[in-house]
Amino acid sequence: MVRVRFAPSPTGLPHVGNIRTALFCWLFARHHNGSFILRVEDTDRERYRPEALDAIMSGLRWLGLDWDEGPQVGGDYAPYFQSQRLEIYHKYARKLVESGSAYYCNCSPERLDKIRNQRLQNGLPPMYDRNCRDKKIESDPTDTDTVIRFKMPLFGKTCFTDELRGEICFENSTFDDIVLIKSDGYPTYHFAVVVDDYLMKISHIMRAEEWIPSAGKHILIYDALGWEAPKFVHLPMILGPDRSKLSKRHGATAITEFEQQGILPEAMFNFLSLLGWSPKDDTEIMNKEELISRFDIDGINTAASVFDFDKLRWMNGEYIRRMTPKQLTARLKPYYEKWGWCTADNPCDDEYLDKVSQAMQERLKVFTDMKELGYYFFTEPTEYDPKGVKKNFKPEVADWLNELANRFDSLSEWDKPNLEQQTRDFANEMDVGAGKVIHPIRLAVSGLRMGPGLFELLEIVGKEKVIARLKRAANWIRENIN
RNA sequence: GGCGGUAUCGUCUAGCCCGGUAAGGACAUAGCCCUCUCAAGGCUAAGACACGGGUUCAAAUCCCGUUACCGCUACCA
Numbered sequence: 163m164v165r166v167r168f169a170p171s172p173t174g175l176p177h178v179g180n181i182r183t184a185l186f187c188w189l190f191a192r193h194h195n196g197s198f199i200l201r202v203e204d205t206d207r208e209r210y211r212p213e214a215l216d217a218i219m220s221g222l223r224w225l226g227l228d229w230d231e232g233p234q235v236g237g238d239y240a241p242y243f244q245s246q247r248l249e250i251y252h253k254y255a256r257k258l259v260e261s262g263s264a265y266y267c268n269c270s271p272e273r274l275d276k277i278r279n280q281r282l283q284n285g286l287p288p289m290y291d292r293n294c295r296d297k298k299i300e301s302d303p304t305d306t307d308t309v310i311r312f313k314m315p316l317f318g319k320t321c322f323t324d325e326l327r328g329e330i331c332f333e334n335s336t337f338d339d340i341v342l343i344k345s346d347g348y349p350t351y352h353f354a355v356v357v358d359d360y361l362m363k364i365s366h367i368m369r370a371e372e373w374i375p376s377a378g379k380h381i382l383i384y385d386a387l388g389w390e391a392p393k394f395v396h397l398p399m400i401l402g403p404d405r406s407k408l409s410k411r412h413g414a415t416a417i418t419e420f421e422q423q424g425i426l427p428e429a430m431f432n433f434l435s436l437l438g439w440s441p442k443d444d445t446e447i448m449n450k451e452e453l454i455s456r457f458d459i460d461g462i463n464t465a466a467s468v469f470d471f472d473k474l475r476w477m478n479g480e481y482i483r484r485m486t487p488k489q490l491t492a493r494l495k496p497y498y499e500k501w502g503w504c505t506a507d508n509p510c511d512d513e514y515l516d517k518v519s520q521a522m523q524e525r526l527k528v529f530t531d532m533k534e535l536g537y538y539f540f541t542e543p544t545e546y547d548p549k550g551v552k553k554n555f556k557p558e559v560a561d562w563l564n565e566l567a568n569r570f571d572s573l574s575e576w577d578k579p580n581l582e583q584q585t586r587d588f589a590n591e592m593d594v595g596a597g598k599v600i601h602p603i604r605l606a607v608s609g610l611r612m613g614p615g616l617f618e619l620l621e622i623v624g625k626e627k628v629i630a631r632l633k634r635a636a637n638w639i640r641e642n643i644n
Numbered sequence: 645g646g647c648g649g650u651a652u653c654g655u656c657u658a659g660c661c662c663g664g665u666a667a668g669g670a671c672a673u674a675g676c677c678c679u680c681u682c683a684a685g686g687c688u689a690a691g692a693c694a695c696g697g698g699u700u701c702a703a704a705u706c707c708c709g710u711u712a713c714c715g716c717u718a719c720c721a
Contacts, residue, residue, distance in 0.1 A: 171721050206720055271719070278718085287646050287717070309719055327649075336647055336717085344719040351721050375648055375716040398650085405713065433656095436670095440657055444669045463657080466714065470655050473671040483684075524684045535682085550681095585680095600680040612682030 164196025165365045168222075168229070169355070171203045172214035175416035176221040178469065179370065179400040179408050182434045186397055187368045188227045189435065189457040196365070200232030201358060204245045205348045221417035224427050225434075226450065231362075239362040244354050251349040252303040254357055254387060255310050255342050263386035264342055266301040266308045267294035289338045303343045310343040312353075312383060320378045325366070325395045326464055332378035340379055352376060356383045364392050371396040371466070372407075395459060398438045399466040408469055420474075424497065424529025429478040438463045447480055479527040487519040488512075494519060497529050503540035517622045521614040535613065539623065542631065543609025546638070550611040554601040560639040562592065562599065563606055567632040576625045578617040585617070606635030 168184040170176065191198040200222070204210055219233065231237025241247055258264035269290075278288040294311070301308040314337040321331040342353040349357070359367060374396050384391040402412035414420060420430055432448055440463065441448070441456045448456070482490065491512060495504070504510035518539045525535055537543075546555065566588060573580050589599040600616050607628055613619060620628050 169721095173721075203721065209720065267719095274719080282645085285645055289717085311719095330648070332647070338717080341719050346719075348719090350719070355721095370715095371649065372715050373721095378648095396649085399715075401714080403655085407715075436656065438656090442658065444658075446656095446670060465650050467657090468655060470671065473656065476671055479684090522683095525682065595680090597680050604681065610682085614682085616680060 163363075163365065164191055164194040165199060165363055166191050166196065166368050167199040167201050167359070167362065167364055168227075169201040169203050169358075169369075170218050171206065171209075171351075172218065173206065173209040173211055174214055175418060176214075176218040177408070178415050178417055178420075178434070181221055181225065181417045182400055182437055183368065183370055183397055184222060184227055185225065185431065185434050186439065186457075186462070189453055190366070190368060190459070191230075192454045193457050197230040198227070199237070199239075199362060199364070200229040200242065201362070202233060202243045202245075203351065203354065204243055205344075205351065205354055207346065207348065217416075217418060224417065224421055225431050226427060244349070244358065247354075247358070248347060248349075250361070251343065251354060251357055252347070255303050255349075255353070258312070258342070258386055259310060261386070262313070264310050264312050265295055265297070266299040266305075267311045267339075267341075268299055268301075268308045269293055287336070292339050295339060304347050306345050306347070309341045309345050311339040312342050312379075312386070314339050314379075314382065320381050322377055322381050322391070322394055324374070324377075325393055325459055326462055327396065330374060330377070332375075334378075334382075337379055337382070342383075352379055353383065356380050356387070356389075359392055360384070360387070360389045366393045366395055368395045368397060370399055372399065395462075398463055400437060401466050401468045403468060405468065412469070413471070424531070425474065425478050426481050426493070426529075429474070429481040432481075433474045433477050437467050437469065447477070475527040482526050482529075483524050485523070487516045487523065490519040490523055491515040494529060494532060497532065498540070501533060503537075514622070521618055521622060525614070535610070538608040538610070542627075542634075543607070546605050546609050546635070547611050550601070550605040551643075553611075554605050555635075555639050555643055557639065557643050559602045560636040560643075562588070563602060563632045563636040563639070566599070566603065567629045567636070570620075570625065570632070571629055573625075576621065578621050581620050582617045602635075603632070607631045 166187045168187050170180055170184075188198050190196070200219075202215060204215075215233070222229070229235060231239060232242045244251075255264065259266065273293075274290065277291050281291075282288050290311070295313060299308065303310060315334040318334045319331050320334055320337075321329055323329050340352055341350050343349055358364075377394055377396070381391055400408045402408045404412075408415055410416075414423060417430075421427070428449070431450060432446075432453070435448070435453050435457065436446065439457065439461050442461060445452075485493070495515065498504040498510065498515075518536060521539075522532065522536045526532060566585070569584050569588065570581065573584060585599055585603070586596050589596045592599070601611070604613065604616050604619070605611065607620065607623060623631075
């Protein structure tokens with residue numbers, strides 16, 4: 163039975179790197195019909211942020227990563243908050259002290275600081291000097307004057323098999339006597355993760371590769387407790403464009419920001435799955451079901467990968483293009499409301515919005531592109547693209563636009579064919595190419611030099627508005643161009 | 645410093661285990677086609693086996709060394 167957990171620490175906004183790890187865990191669990199467990203590692207009271215957990219959970223939900231056990235859903239191994247499992251850690255910590263595998267230590271943080279600096283100055287690894295190791299201090303996990311440290315073997319080697327990288331070994335002498343229980347009674351990560359993974363019957367520890375160095379220490383703790391360790395899978399990291407660990411300074415890295423920027427969860431899911439994993443053929447666009455059936459450990463890469471925002475945008479565009487106009491409208495609507503485009507005096511009936519969706523669909527990479535590329539379907543252009551003005555707003559164009567406004571006004575039917583016929587006829591009469599007329603109209607109605615086919619655009623924007631905008635542009639030209 | 649991990653186009657990657665490919669795909673870039681513009685689409689171009697030694701008829705692939713990059717080195721996770 164595959165049981166994997168995602169164990170975030172609620173210290174801040176959920177980072178894409180962590181979320182990608184969660185996604186791999188989830189895919190692995192779903193592929194093997196196993197369980198995906200969410201466990202909250204809230205043992206650091208200093209960095210704890212109460213709002214972080216909500217952000218993490220909504221990030222997971224946004225992507226569709228549902229958990230079988232954990233906060234809000236419970237489970238057979240509750241509680242899933244480490245802060246609620248203190249007695250459990252204390253119990254096993256006492257056991258370790260009794261068996262001689264751990265010891266109480268009353269060294270002050272000041273002293274620890276001092277020896278660390280000394281050793282650093284002498285070019286030595288900044289390890290604890292094991293001052294209390296053999297003092298046999300009597301205390302209790304709850305005592306705030308002491309911590310519990312693990313008695314690391316002084317020599318020998320500890321090895322473990324990483325499912326991706328093979329055997330990895332460490333010299334025991336390089337391990338510090340790490341703290342298991344802090345003076346505040348909370349366990350450190352190293353201890354809590356071992357106890358919980360074992361007690362919760364985790365089959366595979368899937369976590370980022372930055373944990374490789376501590377895996378050896380964890381193995382030793384498992385041994386001391388007489389437990390068999392789960393399998394280890396250390397996932398490659400995600401890097402920023404400068405190849406350092408992806409972080410805030412690389413721009414949008416919190417999962418919530420992608421949502422705000424108009425990225426589809428489906429696209430994000432697909433994109434993230436391909437960051438560090440490959441289906442081995444050239445398939446790139448895959449839905450959740452395909453991903454579940456194809457994902458497995460052997461496709462996971464060992465090298466870290468750079469997060470390429472451009473490729474995400476491309477993939478998002480792929481997903482946008484695959485939607486029906488109605489589906490696109492549904493996704494776009496919240497943004498329209500946010501931008502104040504859907505109000506009483508603006509046409510926001512679904513039929514209209516669907517037409518806009520259809521016209522704009524293949525021009526959008528992210529939803530927020532709509533704000534610059536399609537605003538004219540909702541609000542009057544207040545300025546005209548300067549390059550377009552220079553190219554298309556010649557003095558004589560003012561008359562053309564007025565004339566066009568009149569002719570459009572008398573159109574029997576406001577539709578694409580009629581608009582096109584009328585426009586081309588006019589160009590012929592003026593003895594110019596159709597483009598010479600089309601471009602000024604586009605600029606007058608949309609303010610832009612780019613967009614959907616002009617006649618489709620005109621049909622959608624509607625008779626009244628088009629005519630008003632043509633006249634308005636004509637006046638603008640008279641006032642500004644000579 | 646110590647310990648560990650990693651190394652194929654700018655980026656994501658296939659190929660490596662089981663030596664023989666014109667080293668394949670995608671994003672981005674450039675050009676062309678399509679065209680009322682922008683997209684989308686189609687075609688084309690440019691672009692990589694970190695380096696040095698072996699082994700072999702033959703090495704991206706196997707062996708050794710070097711280099712570079714990244715991570716860890718807390719009473720943080």
